[in-house]
Amino acid sequence: MRQPREPAVIVFAISGRVDRADIPALCERLRGLLENNRSDVVVCDVGRLTRVDLTTVDLLARLEVTARRSRRRIRVRRASRELANLLALTGLSDVVALESVSALQAQGQAEEREEPGRVEEEADPSNPTV
Numbered sequence: 001m002r003q004p005r006e007p008a009v010i011v012f013a014i015s016g017r018v019d020r021a022d023i024p025a026l027c028e029r030l031r032g033l034l035e036n037n038r039s040d041v042v043v044c045d046v047g048r049l050t051r052v053d054l055t056t057v058d059l060l061a062r063l064e065v066t067a068r069r070s071r072r073r074i075r076v077r078r079a080s081r082e083l084a085n086l087l088a089l090t091g092l093s094d095v096v097a098l099e100s101v102s103a104l105q106a107q108g109q110a111e112e113r114e115e116p117g118r119v120e121e122e123a124d125p126s127n128p129t130v
Helices: 020-035 054-069 081-089 103-107
Strands: 009-016 041-049 073-077
Touching: 009 020, 020 041, 020 054, 041 054, 054 073, 054 081
Parallel strands: 009 041, 041 073
Antiparallel strands: none
8 A cells, every 4th residue: 555645845944144136046046946846845944044135025925926837835944033024014914924933932032022001201301282
């Protein structure tokens, strides 16, 4: 009796700092991997990025387009909360699939949170009340 075939996976790791000039070469590298492999899934591991910014978001969007042209999709692994927030802010969180962000990353540090609903204001004696 045959075991069901596990879907093949390509792991595409991105590390360090990504500059805009790096994007075409990274897309070409992914295109080459996709041409030479019948993998169903491309996992883009971004856990070793040293900087996350809009260039990173642009890269992930272009990698997604490259994968879709080969009838595949990417899943982003080890994304930081910052990257997840940037994808949401740019409207790409529904396009670029993230594997779950860890609970520790999602909660943030205690000193980063504010108490909800409390506003402290101090009156400036030089400003007249309106």
